[in-house]
Amino acid sequence: MSGLPRPLRVGMVGYAFMGAAHSQAWRTAPRFFDLPMAPAMAAVAGRDPARVAEAAEKLGWQSAETDWRRLIERDDIDLVDICSPGDTHEEIAIAALEAGKHVLCEKPLANSVAEAERMTAAADAAASRGVFAMCGFSYRRTPALSLAKRLVDEGAxxxxxxxxxxxxxxxxxxxxxxxxxxxxxxxxxxxxxxxxxxxxxxxxxxxxxxxxxxxxxxxxxxxxxxxxxxxxxxxxxxxxxxxxxxxxxxxxxxxxxxxxxxxxxxxxxxxxxxxxxxxxxxxxxxxxxxxxxxxxxxxKASLAFDFEDMNSLWFYDAADEPNAGFRKIQVTEPEHPYTGHWWPVGHGLGYEHAFTHQAVDLIEAIAAGKQPAPSFADAxxxxxxxxxxxxxxxxxxxxxxxxxx
Amino acid sequence: MSGLPRPLRVGMVGYAFMGAAHSQAWRTAPRFFDLPMAPAMAAVAGRDPARVAEAAEKLGWQSAETDWRRLIERDDIDLVDICSPGDTHEEIAIAALEAGKHVLCEKPLANSVAEAERMTAAADAAASRGVFAMCGFSYRRTPALSLAKRLVDEGAxxxxxxxxxxxxxxxxxxxxxxxxxxxxxxxxxxxxxxxxxxxxxxxxxxxxxxxxxxxxxxxxxxxxxxxxxxxxxxxxxxxxxxxxxxxxxxxxxxxxxxxxxxxxxxxxxxxxxxxxxxxxxxxxxxxxxxxxxxxxxxxKASLAFDFEDMNSLWFYDAADEPNAGFRKIQVTEPEHPYTGHWWPVGHGLGYEHAFTHQAVDLIEAIAAGKQPAPSFADAxxxxxxxxxxxxxxxxxxxxxxxxxx
Amino acid sequence: MSGLPRPLRVGMVGYAFMGAAHSQAWRTAPRFFDLPMAPAMAAVAGRDPARVAEAAEKLGWQSAETDWRRLIERDDIDLVDICSPGDTHEEIAIAALEAGKHVLCEKPLANSVAEAERMTAAADAAASRGVFAMCGFSYRRTPALSLAKRLVDEGAxxxxxxxxxxxxxxxxxxxxxxxxxxxxxxxxxxxxxxxxxxxxxxxxxxxxxxxxxxxxxxxxxxxxxxxxxxxxxxxxxxxxxxxxxxxxxxxxxxxxxxxxxxxxxxxxxxxxxxxxxxxxxxxxxxxxxxxxxxxxxxxKASLAFDFEDMNSLWFYDAADEPNAGFRKIQVTEPEHPYTGHWWPVGHGLGYEHAFTHQAVDLIEAIAAGKQPAPSFADAxxxxxxxxxxxxxxxxxxxxxxxxxx
Amino acid sequence: MSGLPRPLRVGMVGYAFMGAAHSQAWRTAPRFFDLPMAPAMAAVAGRDPARVAEAAEKLGWQSAETDWRRLIERDDIDLVDICSPGDTHEEIAIAALEAGKHVLCEKPLANSVAEAERMTAAADAAASRGVFAMCGFSYRRTPALSLAKRLVDEGAxxxxxxxxxxxxxxxxxxxxxxxxxxxxxxxxxxxxxxxxxxxxxxxxxxxxxxxxxxxxxxxxxxxxxxxxxxxxxxxxxxxxxxxxxxxxxxxxxxxxxxxxxxxxxxxxxxxxxxxxxxxxxxxxxxxxxxxxxxxxxxxKASLAFDFEDMNSLWFYDAADEPNAGFRKIQVTEPEHPYTGHWWPVGHGLGYEHAFTHQAVDLIEAIAAGKQPAPSFADAxxxxxxxxxxxxxxxxxxxxxxxxxx
Structure with a gap:
């Protein structure tokens, strides 16, 4: 790698369950993946001054804000990561996009279709200016489900x-x-x-x-x-x-x-x-x-998945008949989605790894000037x-x- | 056992998949269970003379008939076992019950509610004369499902x-x-x-x-x-x-x-x-x-069953928390329904055993003068x-x- | 089928756990398989007169004997089926073979190598006269294990x-x-x-x-x-x-x-x-x-089996990599060993079916004048x-x- | 927590598979656990200047050294984390302990008993001075195995x-x-x-x-x-x-x-x-x-574990008989070892989490002045x-x- 990658300075809203998962993702992504931009954990926002300060220290954010609007005003924030409850999504996302910040918004996108439509309109408008929005359906990045998608796309x-x-x-x-x-x-x-x-x-x-x-x-x-x-x-x-x-x-x-x-x-x-x-x-x-x-x-084939055994994908291929059966694929091979960046085969990943993969894919899309998926329209x-x-x-x-x- | 049990002379209609399963049940039941009546495989009925004769020999029936009506006429038939397609059930079952024969009828009971209602009326009338009808929902007698029923009944x-x-x-x-x-x-x-x-x-x-x-x-x-x-x-x-x-x-x-x-x-x-x-x-x-x-x-608890692993019942008991988990009960213990009559623990049963258990339960109900379950009304x-x-x-x-x- | 097959008249020694399993096999084999000889359950032998008479009735044998030597003397016995404890095997098996009776002997063949060697010598001598001996390693006839054998033999x-x-x-x-x-x-x-x-x-x-x-x-x-x-x-x-x-x-x-x-x-x-x-x-x-x-x-591949899930064989084929995994083959397909004679796919078999398959294979070998497997030498x-x-x-x-x- | 915890400045030797796992552990531990000391990723050592510099940046270490001896000389290193091959363990560990550095050494402890004995002697001597050594049998900290240990210790x-x-x-x-x-x-x-x-x-x-x-x-x-x-x-x-x-x-x-x-x-x-x-x-x-x-x-009970399904422990309790069975405990409950610090129930952990738990336990032992386990003597x-x-x-x-x- 010649030269340092550009930073992608993140401001996160909310710091509960989802905030902890997103923090771990931003922190971990550059350690296991070669990224075109370097995520920086710039600021976290929450209403209670004491609690947000504590969260910033605990989760590793460089600063804390007590109003999410500050994240949008700050010049040193490139992306707003929305981890607050669904009733806050619309206002924050639209404001952030209009301010030229990329947005990662937790699911469900909104609490109503009307809200989601306005958010999607804002996202479409922003995309035309090279500012992108993504919705956090993180399970897509569980390797076994990514492999499922690949198999379906290949026509299997x-x-x-x-x-x-x-x-x-x-x-x-x-x-x-x-x-x-x-x-x-x-x-x-x-x-x-x-x-x-x-x-x-x-x-x-x-x-x-x-x-x-x-x-x-x-x-x-x-x-x-x-x-x-x-x-x-x-x-x-x-x-x-x-x-x-x-x-x-x-x-x-x-x-x-x-x-x-x-x-x-x-x-x-x-x-x-x-x-x-x-x-x-x-x-x-x-x-x-x-x-x-x-x-x-x-x-021609069937697939089955259960997150309680998240590192496996079950695959039945009729071409194997009469000795066919659901095969338990351990989705930890170098050829499988994402897994080659982690550990040797059979050394499974956990729940939060999907968030790291989400961060990786989002960073790569932004760096390439392409719409990340899932878009707000998908959501x-x-x-x-x-x-x-x-x-x-x-x-x-x-x-x-x-x-x- | 002192003295020989009364015979229960069976006439079966149809000899395909279900006929083979029922034949094995009638033949096997007295070998593993102590029965109050002795089932005898008296006759099998089918339309094609050559094929029904061949079936009689193959499946072990003492005689063959080319018209199910003959089974009903014969004095040496106590029970009519209906294994023919659903569109034939009503006519055969009602005729048999009216002739004083007990009836075991494969499921689904009929092809319409109207048919099933007439059959149920006939069964109710017959029951008042000590002649009983049962519908062949054989899966009830799979030991794991019988155990499931027992656990629910016990309030677990x-x-x-x-x-x-x-x-x-x-x-x-x-x-x-x-x-x-x-x-x-x-x-x-x-x-x-x-x-x-x-x-x-x-x-x-x-x-x-x-x-x-x-x-x-x-x-x-x-x-x-x-x-x-x-x-x-x-x-x-x-x-x-x-x-x-x-x-x-x-x-x-x-x-x-x-x-x-x-x-x-x-x-x-x-x-x-x-x-x-x-x-x-x-x-x-x-x-x-x-x-x-x-x-x-x-x-308080959950149950799960899959016939593809038919000798197991999965049971989750919240009382075991925090070390609870679905337990794979091998339903082969002497204390479990039916299984004590067969093999040592862990020596599983197969698909047709439920038919044997069905025959056993039907024989016991008839001998006791009690309505067997599932009744036509259940069906x-x-x-x-x-x-x-x-x-x-x-x-x-x-x-x-x-x-x- | 033209003409009736020759009978194969069986005399069984012992009537406990193994006796019940063998009885069910002799009774069931001709109902699901087309056999070149017709097994007849001629006599069962045991020492206690009352108990052996009861066993004969319960298990469906035509007569009872209180001394196994009588089975050997009787002209109407073609095969001696030894289900008594291991310390009795040698004497019975050798006497039976010398008397021109085929022998099926439960495992382990004997309680010592010396006994087993004498039995094997007797079996070899008998085979030269068209009289055959087989040892009852019944698990070989569990369909999943038979399929395992086939896969290994094919070089998989x-x-x-x-x-x-x-x-x-x-x-x-x-x-x-x-x-x-x-x-x-x-x-x-x-x-x-x-x-x-x-x-x-x-x-x-x-x-x-x-x-x-x-x-x-x-x-x-x-x-x-x-x-x-x-x-x-x-x-x-x-x-x-x-x-x-x-x-x-x-x-x-x-x-x-x-x-x-x-x-x-x-x-x-x-x-x-x-x-x-x-x-x-x-x-x-x-x-x-x-x-x-x-x-x-x-x-190139691996196999795994557990009798507690006896209808499945797990098969890992390296040719499937990187999407390989142990496949759970439900060994119930028509193409699989034995299973086409029973029920539709997915309708599993039980423990005793292997005994039926053993009886089938033994009858076919005897009818063909060929050594059945496993031989006493294998045992x-x-x-x-x-x-x-x-x-x-x-x-x-x-x-x-x-x-x- | 009032005031900042003392730092624990770590110097790591080696940066391959194990180095990556340990780096992730040091980085992650303080984000999910309240620690009495704050781990700092001070330096990583390796022989190749370019590669170790690259590793330092990738894995997040503040500095790089081309000779592990430098880690021992540096005043700003409190603990030496040995992730190099087994033939290097003895020399590094003993030197570090003698220099008053705590040591975490990957397994196997050494390539011979003689080496391990010298290392253990050094560890015992160091422990008397409040300097501690631990061997990295990280699997002990897989929650399911920690729960297994707890159940055995409780006499279950x-x-x-x-x-x-x-x-x-x-x-x-x-x-x-x-x-x-x-x-x-x-x-x-x-x-x-x-x-x-x-x-x-x-x-x-x-x-x-x-x-x-x-x-x-x-x-x-x-x-x-x-x-x-x-x-x-x-x-x-x-x-x-x-x-x-x-x-x-x-x-x-x-x-x-x-x-x-x-x-x-x-x-x-x-x-x-x-x-x-x-x-x-x-x-x-x-x-x-x-x-x-x-x-x-x-x-009284049995346990089974397979790392390929690392978030589960199978537990058979004879007290549940006759409805006993191996229960699949999802070891993700708040009451289970370590898991309460992570995600909600059913949201499984991955391979590297055990390394984070190892770091946590080591930091707590050092802060408390107690011998961490497994000691060099255990190894x-x-x-x-x-x-x-x-x-x-x-x-x-x-x-x-x-x-x-």
Whole structure:
């Protein structure tokens, strides 16, 4: 490498779970990948002065701000990384893009389609000026899912018949788990649907190369009221059964069937009709901790993935018949996406590595002056699916077209 | 044992896949279980004289008949075992019951709710005379599923939140697999829905102790025409791509969401609402050969089963937390349902053993003068779910109540 | 089928666990396979008149004898099936062969090499007269292991490097499990070594196509005394901790390393040296119920099997790299050994099916006038490995050549 | 935390695979754990000026040195982290300790027992002056193995019967994989035995709380010569089959049986005899990429682990019988070792996290003035087992006592 790479000075908004993951990514990316720009952890923003200062030190940011607007005003910030709750995304992202800052925005992109549309318009406008926006569907960068995408793109699966997508967690099973911001619709937009369902919607559309065109859905809130306060442990925790309770205003579980557009985008080829999808997102699947699962059945091959065994991709190739079987590919080979930059084969990666890969891909796109993926438009499409799901659930599960499909 | 047990003389209609399984069951049951009546394989009926004679010899039946009506006329037949296609069930079963013969009828009970209702009325009338009818949902007698039922009945799971039920096969993935009677609606009633979906509907209702009250459904026929004739291999085969084709008149895949009745019947206790169900049946899940899968998530414990590993039941008990995990119970212990009659622990059983257990339970019920389960009424309830699924699919997936629920 | 096949009239000695398995095999074989001879269950022999009569009725034998010598005298017996303990094998087998009866003898062939040598000599002499002997290493006929053998024979694995063989059970873990004949060296010859270790030795040699040439071994008896009497449950049970105890005279666990002969017999090709083997047999592996496991690592492919998931064979093919992985082949395809005679794909078989396949292969060999496998000579080779293991264990684990290797 | 923690200034020797892992650990530890001292990445040492400078920049070290002696001379280095090959460990470690630097030394501690003894003597002397040495058996800090240790210490397993330990890799399966320093005995000390076998020896002794007292062993070098040079990929690669070859002077595979001391150290209780161990380390287990596996069978419970699924621990508790089964514990709960500092449940960790945990534990021990574990004495014990294995293999596998046992 001749000369030092240009810096990419990052300002991050929010410093909770996602903030910690993004911080680790910015810090780690240049240590394992050769990057065309050097990320610098310039500033982190949060409202509480003491807590944001502590977070800056802990997470390794050079400075702290108590108003995200300061990040946008500062000349020494090139990219704004939005890790705050969904109800803040629109304002921050649009302001940042208009100020010429690149944007990485956590998912779901917004709490409504209208917000997402305005954000996408702002992103499109910015892109024409070489300022780029990306949405943080980080699971795309899990090596096993990246390999799944590659196999589909290569045509290995042939026309798709089925997409089976689940995101199963169990941290609300306890009826006295406390009421958190994630259960407040005004903050989070939706419950399991937007929080985890959005991940599998994005992954299913991205890997299949097809958009969802319509859905039939059911939403359920099993526990209508929960204790205010309580001991938080992980995402959930244990509330006091005796104390005051507040209303849960989001879904505990979301299930829907879907049709895909048949895939002009798919290298597998466009059959007369696309696959049928079955989606499920829940926080009540006792024993399933982070079971983000995808299964695609094509005419030539099938794929299956479960994040609880995140370094493996299961692949069934009909060409192997009669001695075919789902093979457990350990996605740790030098030839596999991302993994050659890390450890020898069989030495698995963890959850946060996908964030590092996301940072790498974003830096490379910005340096090359190209639109990173997923774009805000990609995320808007997910948002439209979420909206269709809610509309169907509110209308006796009736089949509901996804806007624009 | 002092004295010989009374005989139970069986006449079987049909001798294909199901006929072979039932024959093995009647032959094997008295060798491993102490039975109150001694099953005798008296006669098998089929239309083709040469083929039914050959089947009688091969499968071990003492005589052959070319008309099922002869079985009903014969004095030396106590029970009629119906293994012929669904469009024949009503006539045979009602005639047999009216003639005072006990009946074991393969599933699905009938090709329509109207048929099933008439059959159930006949069964109820016969029961009052000590003549009993049972429907052959044999999977109930797979030891792992019987253990699942026992655990739910004991209250181990607590209130249920989710039922996840799949029956995935792949024998129609090849677009040139031949057109068989299973793809002809006039013979089979429906496709994957009635053939394999019915199994998971019955299993889910039986194990949960709850009925499905409503559904939202989608049916799909991926391949609309298939070769007439061709080489049959297993259930599917390879047709000639060049020859004449005929229309597929049944579904290739069926998916639906469901609600359960909350379970007055469930020992787990009746919450204000029952669990949400997600069901899928397909013959296009490439690589899944006989993946009859059930997962129940309760508030205290969860269960998971996959027939492709049929001797295991996975059980997650929240009481084990923080060192909880799905345990792979090998359902081969002497204390487990049925298994103590067979081999030492860890020496697994196979597919046909459930048929033997079904024969055992039926014989014991008849000898005791008690109604065997599943009754025709139980099977009628499954039929009503199938009907609701078809109605919803025909009405834009709109939520559809199950009749009688 | 024109004309009736010749009968093969069987007389069985012993009617416990193995007797029940063999009975089911003789009864079932003609129902699923087209056989050149028709097995008839002519007589069963045991010492206790009442119990053998009851067993005959229960297991379906036409007559009972209280002395095995009567089976040999009877003209209407063509084959003697020896299911009694190992200390009786030599006398019965030699007498039967000399009387012109074919013999199927349970494993281990004998309790000593000397006995096995005399039996092999008798078998060789009989074979020259068209009278055949076979040893019941039934696991060879488990379809997944038969497929493993086929793959090795086809050269799919290339030169072998490692054989990993375990047979893990846990029914002696309880220190008060009762003293049974299996723990009495005078009856059983050895403990885990001969009972279950013999199975994996045979399987490893047969599948690899190579003989073991030398071993280094360790034997251990963890619990030296056990209660006399007690409640038997399965193979083990629960004795009274308070009552009298007797000495355990066999090994509880056996472990040894081995070298193979490099495989002139192996289609995989003979490298300059054969693979290294690691063997373990124990009844103290708590939680492992019947984990009969084999793993072969070749230069081109690897295989893995565990009887606790008996319908699957795991196959890793280096030709699939970099997207290789162990594939879980469901050994239920029509093209797989034996399975096409049973159920559709994915409808697994159970433990006893291997006995049926053994009966089929034996009947076909006899009808064709060919030596069935495994021969007594094959079983003698296993016996010599057992002897070398015991010799090495008694001599500070020193490397010990297998006789004749 | 009031005030800034004291720094712990680290100087690292070597910057290859292990150097990258250690660098990531020093960088990451303070971001997720509250540490009593603040690690500073002061300097990295290597012989090639250009390459070490590049490594310093890439891996994030503040300065570079071309002689490890400079690290020892520098006043601003508190700890020397030795990541160079085994033949360099003794000289560096002893010099560092004598200079008052704490030492973290990669495993295996040395290439001979004599070296390890001198290092241990130096460590003991240093410890009396508050200067500490630790050996980098990093797998101990994999959360699942830490939980295994905790369960054994709590007595959950009862007296142990079996230890089954494998470390299976496949990167030498290709006969033309190139000759690297890992295949040169003068550099690496041994092959699979010391490289990966040492890991499972340490883990087995540490978790069981028992030392190995004797062994019977077999070593094998399947491929005696390999190409000099070639394309390195991961640990292995593809050499030119045509070019010059050099001798492989280490073992390709090592297998041995072992006895343990019965465990005065074990909370599980000291039976009259300890468990039997079966160990295997190989680089020829085609398809096994990093299968570092342990299974412990006790009288009350069993444990199983495979690094290829590193976030899970399988646990069988006999108290669950008859519904017992190996439970797949996802070791990601807040209550589990280390994991509460990272992500929500079910969001797994990767290979390098164990190095971060190692750094954390080392920093805490140094700050507390306590001996970190594993000490050099612990590593010396592993070295003595390695020596006994080599001695036994050279003496016809004869049983060989471990020195000091």
């Amino acid at each position: 699966l042939g026309p798709l018949r089925h997409v089976r997508a689940q995101y199963l967690q169990d941290w609300l099973t306890d009826e006295n788990a406390p009421l958190t911001w994630r259960l407040d619709k005004s903050k989070s937009g939706s419950g399991s649907l937007g929080d985890i369902g959005a991940h599998v919607i994005d992954a299913a559309q991205w890997i299949s190369g097809q958009n969802i065109t319509g859905v039939s859905a059911l939403l359920e809130t099993f526990v209508k009221e929960r204790p205010v306060g309580g001991d938080f442990v992980g995402l959930g925790g244990h509330g006091g059964a005796e104390g005051p309770k507040g209303a849960v205003t989001v879904d505990d579980a979301a299930v829907f069937s879907a049709r895909f557009d048949g895939g002009a985008r798919s290298a597998g080829g466009a059959g007369p009709s696309g696959p049928i999808g079955v989606f499920e997102a829940t926080r009540f699947a006792l024993g399933r901790k982070n079971a983000m699962r995808l299964e695609l059945n094509g005419s 808007l499409q997910v948002q439209r699916v979420l909206e269709a799901v809610e509309a169907s659930a509110a209308d006796e599960s009736r089949w509901t077209k996804v806007e624009g499909a | 799971l607590g209130p249920l939140r989710h039922v996840r039920a799949q029956y995935l096969q792949d024998w129609l993935t090849d677009e040139n697999a031949p057109l068989t009677w299973r793809l002809d609606k006039s013979k089979s009633g429906s496709g994957s829905l009635g053939d394999i979906g019915a199994h998971v509907i019955d299993a889910a209702q039986w194990i949960s102790g709850q009925n499905i009250t409503g559904v939202s459904a989608l049916l799909e026929t991926f391949v609309k025409e298939r070769p007439v004739g061709g080489d049959f291999v297993g259930l599917g085969g390879h047709g000639g791509a060049e020859g004449p084709k005929g229309a597929v008149t049944v579904d290739d895949a069926a998916v639906f969401s469901a609600r359960f009745d909350g379970g007055a019947r469930s020992a787990g206790g009746a919450g204000p609402s029952g669990p949400i169900g997600v069901f899928e049946a397909t013959r296009f899940a490439l690589g899944r050969k006989n993946a009859m899968r059930l997962e129940l998530n309760g508030s 009628l309830q499954v039929q009503r779910v199938l009907e609701a699924v078809e109605a919803s699919a025909a009405d834009e997936s709109r939520w559809t109540k199950v009749e009688g629920a | 694995l290339g030169p072998l490097r490692h054989v990993r063989a375990q047979y893990l059970q846990d029914w002696l873990t309880d220190e008060n499990a009762p003293l049974t004949w299996r723990l009495d060296k005078s009856k059983s010859g050895s403990g885990s070594l001969g009972d279950i270790g013999a199975h994996v030795i045979d399987a490893a040699q047969w599948i690899s196509g190579q003989n073991i040439t030398g071993v280094s071994a360790l034997l251990e008896t963890f619990v030296k005394e056990r209660p006399v009497g007690g409640d038997f449950v399965g193979l083990g049970g629960h004795g009274g901790a308070e009552g009298p105890k007797g000495a355990v005279t066999v090994d509880d666990a056996a472990v040894f390393s081995a070298r193979f002969d490099g495989g002139a017999r192996s289609a995989g090709g003979a490298g300059p040296s054969g693979p290294i083997g690691v063997f373990e047999a124990t009844r103290f592996a708590l939680g492992r119920k019947n984990a009969m496991r084999l793993e072969l690592n070749g230069s 003698l080779q296993v016996q010599r490995v057992l002897e070398a293991v015991e010799a090495s264990a008694a001599d500070e684990s020193r490397w010990t050549k297998v006789e004749g290797a | 397993l009862g007296p142990l019967r079996h230890v089954r330990a494998q470390y299976l890799q496949d990167w030498l399966t290709d006969e033309n994989a190139p000759l690297t320093w890992r295949l040169d005995k003068s550099k690496s000390g041994s092959g699979s035995l010391g490289d990966i076998g040492a890991h499972v020896i340490d883990a087995a002794q540490w978790i069981s709380g028992q030392n190995i007292t004797g062994v019977s062993a077999l070593l094998e070098t399947f491929v005696k010569e390999r190409p000099v040079g070639g394309d390195f990929v991961g640990l292995g690669g593809h050499g030119g089959a045509e070019g010059p070859k050099g001798a492989v002077t280490v073992d390709d595979a090592a297998v041995f049986s072992a006895r343990f001391d019965g465990g005065a150290r074990s909370a599980g209780g000291a039976g009259p005899s300890g468990p039997i161990g079966v160990f295997e380390a190989t680089r020829f287990a085609l398809g096994r990429k990093n299968a570092m596996r342990l299974e412990l069978n006790g009288s 010396l014990q592993v070295q003595r087992v390695l020596e006994a294995v080599e001695a036994s293999a050279a003496d016809e596998s004869r049983w060989t006592k471990v020195e000091g046992a």
